[in-house]
Amino acid sequence: MTTLRNDQLDLLRCALAERDAQLQVEVRAAKQAAAERPPATVREVQDPGEDAEEHFRHGLEHVDLEREQEELRAIQQARERMADGSYGSCIDCGQPIPFERLKAQPSASRCIVCQTRFEHSQVR
Known part of the structure; x- marks a missing residue:
């Protein structure tokens, strides 16, 4: 269960939507540029x-x-967590993710402690 207020959730929803729209444009442009690039054998x-x-x-x-x-x-996963009511809770420890962290990274799924632990476990 989230500890976020409705106005905070609305702000975060908007931030997710804006970032999603921006990324959609960037991905489409990158795919189009790659499709228009001549193959290496032609250059x-x-x-x-x-x-x-x-x-x-x-x-x-x-x-x-x-x-x-x-x-x-x-972003899609964050929206799904918003829909099921688990948004704002760390997926590892279940503790609330502070609003300030979510403002900085609206798609965050872990609290700082668990995110740090996760990143250290991913180092190869």
């Missing part, structure tokens, strides 16, 4: 340095796209 590269730079840039674009899609999934 004429003048020097290996240019080829390496282009390969690196495309790799970064791919990582950005994956990050944006992951954030869209997190």
Whole structure:
């Protein structure tokens, strides 16, 4: 059960909707740019340095796209938690996530302590 007031939930809903819309535009643009890019076999590269730079840039674009899609999934999950009444509670310990944290990261699913523990467990 959330400890957030209705006005706080409304503010967070709006923040999620705005970020979702922004990410949707960015993902569509990235996918369109990738679709319009000529295949590597068609391009004429003048020097290996240019080829390496282009390969690196495309790799970064791919990582950005994956990050944006992951954030869209997190936003959807936050909306689902809002709908079922569990939004604002840490998915690991069940404690309330402070409103200030949710204002900074509306899709947050963990309190700071559990998020820190989770991130440290993900280090490879």
